[in-house]
Amino acid sequence: MLHAEPGASAEEFWEGFYGREDQIFSGNPNGILIREVTALAPGTALDLGCGEGADAIWLARQGWTVTAVDVSATALSRAARDAAAAGVAERIAWRRHDLAVSFPEGTYDLVSAQFLHSPVEMPREEILRRAAAAVAPGGRLLVAGHAGGPSWDTDHDPALHFPTTGEVLAALALPDEDWQVEVDETVVQELTGPDGQPATRPDNILKIRRRRSAR
Known part of the structure; x- marks a missing residue:
């Protein structure tokens, strides 16, 4: 579990997190994203908390035009480098935002929030409401979060709470007539533990679609 120093800002924490090694993550896209997006027709996508860019690069390879957002300039620099190496740099716009303070403009056919958790205080529900507002008619919001x-x-x-899909949906407060729930599920992911041991973790998936006739 990640821990932040008291009083640390989001930028300070995540710059320190990414700055401790030359590469933090595997470079592979999230399996939930692949599962839920592969069958969709490519369009415009917004990747919130993109980190080192694996999801954004995968989306671009599938034909999506991507706006990828993170608070860490270090992570965005690595992501841009890897996108260039993958030959998809022209399909991705990298943007630095502290989502507690600012949010990218525009509407998108897909807004993806993959494991938007932080040890630094973050108004997650407010951010996800803004994410829903950024979904174009006919588009989708995909939220993946840890369930434990x-x-x-x-x-x-034991006081640490992982929001359920029901809690996320309730916090979004979206009109039923304007939105359709396509996926509401908890899955068990297979992991490798810190000592190389087989392990698991439960994750929540919520995918909702804004109806084309939505106001």
Whole structure:
């Protein structure tokens, strides 16, 4: 579990997080994104909390035009480098935003929020409401979040709460007549623990579609 120093800003925390190594993540896109987006016709996409850019690069390779957002300039620099190496640089616009403070303009056929969790205080519900507002008619909001800790973490804080899909949907407060829930599911992901041991973690998936006739 990640921990932030008291008083640290989002930028300070995530710059420190990405700055500790030359590469933090595997470079592979999130499996939930692949599962839920592969069958969709490409259009415009907004990737919130894009990190080192694996999801945005995968989307661009599928034909999407992507706006990818993160608070860390270090992560965005790596992402842009890897997008150039993958030959998709022209399909991705990298934008630095602290989503607690600012949000990219425009509407998109897909807004993706993959594991938008932070040890730094963050108005997640407000950010997800803005994400829903950025979905174009006929487009989708895809929210993936942890539903619990990994199986090796037996000492996690019992007060730590992972929002359910129902809680996320309730917080969005979207009119039923304007939105359709396409996926509301909890899946168990297979992981490798810190000592190389097989492990699991439950994750929530919520995919909702704005109806074309929505106001």
